[in-house]
Amino acid sequence: MSDGAASPSSYVFEQPCPIRNVLDRIGDQWSLLVLQSLEGGTRRFNELSREIGDISKQMLSRTLKHLEQDGFIRRTVYAEVPPRVEYNLTGLGRSFLVPMRDLVTWADENHRTICAARDEYTARRAGA
Amino acid sequence: MSDGAASPSSYVFEQPCPIRNVLDRIGDQWSLLVLQSLEGGTRRFNELSREIGDISKQMLSRTLKHLEQDGFIRRTVYAEVPPRVEYNLTGLGRSFLVPMRDLVTWADENHRTICAARDEYTARRAGA
Numbered sequence: 001m002s003d004g005a006a007s008p009s010s011y012v013f014e015q016p017c018p019i020r021n022v023l024d025r026i027g028d029q030w031s032l033l034v035l036q037s038l039e040g041g042t043r044r045f046n047e048l049s050r051e052i053g054d055i056s057k058q059m060l061s062r063t064l065k066h067l068e069q070d071g072f073i074r075r076t077v078y079a080e081v082p083p084r085v086e087y088n089l090t091g092l093g094r095s096f097l098v099p100m101r102d103l104v105t106w107a108d109e110n111h112r113t114i115c116a117a118r119d120e121y122t123a124r125r126a127g128a
Numbered sequence: 129m130s131d132g133a134a135s136p137s138s139y140v141f142e143q144p145c146p147i148r149n150v151l152d153r154i155g156d157q158w159s160l161l162v163l164q165s166l167e168g169g170t171r172r173f174n175e176l177s178r179e180i181g182d183i184s185k186q187m188l189s190r191t192l193k194h195l196e197q198d199g200f201i202r203r204t205v206y207a208e209v210p211p212r213v214e215y216n217l218t219g220l221g222r223s224f225l226v227p228m229r230d231l232v233t234w235a236d237e238n239h240r241t242i243c244a245a246r247d248e249y250t251a252r253r254a255g256a
Contacts, residue, residue, distance in 0.1 A: 073243025092241055099234045102227040113220055117199025
């Protein structure tokens with residue numbers, strides 16, 4: 001490896017703050033929704049697209065690529081005509097769903113409180 | 129309600145998918161770090177800036193504003209010369225830290241596995 005551009009491993013292992021690096025990826029809302037869909041079992045691209053609803057094909061492709069790259073999902077291509085491509089959760093992806101589920105439950109339970117706080121903030125600013 | 133621009137409450141309450149709306153904000157890595165700092169107690173702007181380290185003043189301001197807006201933190205201004213401004217967690221912010229802590233622990237424990245998956249993915253692509 002040359003001394004020029006950082007190698008992939010120097011890039012990933014020499015991050016100043018590893019946790020940030022992971023949280024940054026986790027925070028992506030589409031990733032969460034894809035992982036939740038895959039919790040229901042193996043899915044093909046079009047099945048995910050239908051289940052998630054308002055995600056664009058391009059964003060779904062990008063999200064799947066990132067999740068595969070990080071080891072959360074497995075992409076399997078079957079040599080059929082036309083080729084069949086399936087997505088599955090890995091053990092890592094499945095283990096991530098444990099803390100994630102609690103977070104989603106929290107978000108679900110507290111959404112209205114957050115909305116009310118936003119309204120109150122706006123009203124306060126308008127009155128100030 | 130007029131048919132023109134959405135009012136703040138129609139914007140927040142008529143989202144097609146409320147959970148996404150919350151997760152989107154939660155996912156921001158800086159928010160997580162600010163909340164974690166405030167878990168230690170009341171902080172002033174410069175104290176947060178020092179504790180978090182590599183956050184810019186501009187990004188810290190923006191993050192604090194969003195967290196106040198969503199009701200996660202409280203901003204208190206004391207009429208002193210110069211004015212003293214303090215930040216605190218609210219009950220909502222504190223309750224969020226419960227599921228969040230598990231997620232951060234997970235990220236901490238699995239960071240190396242994710243890094244290894246990224247390296248493996250890169251190697252596979254290079255070899256393909």
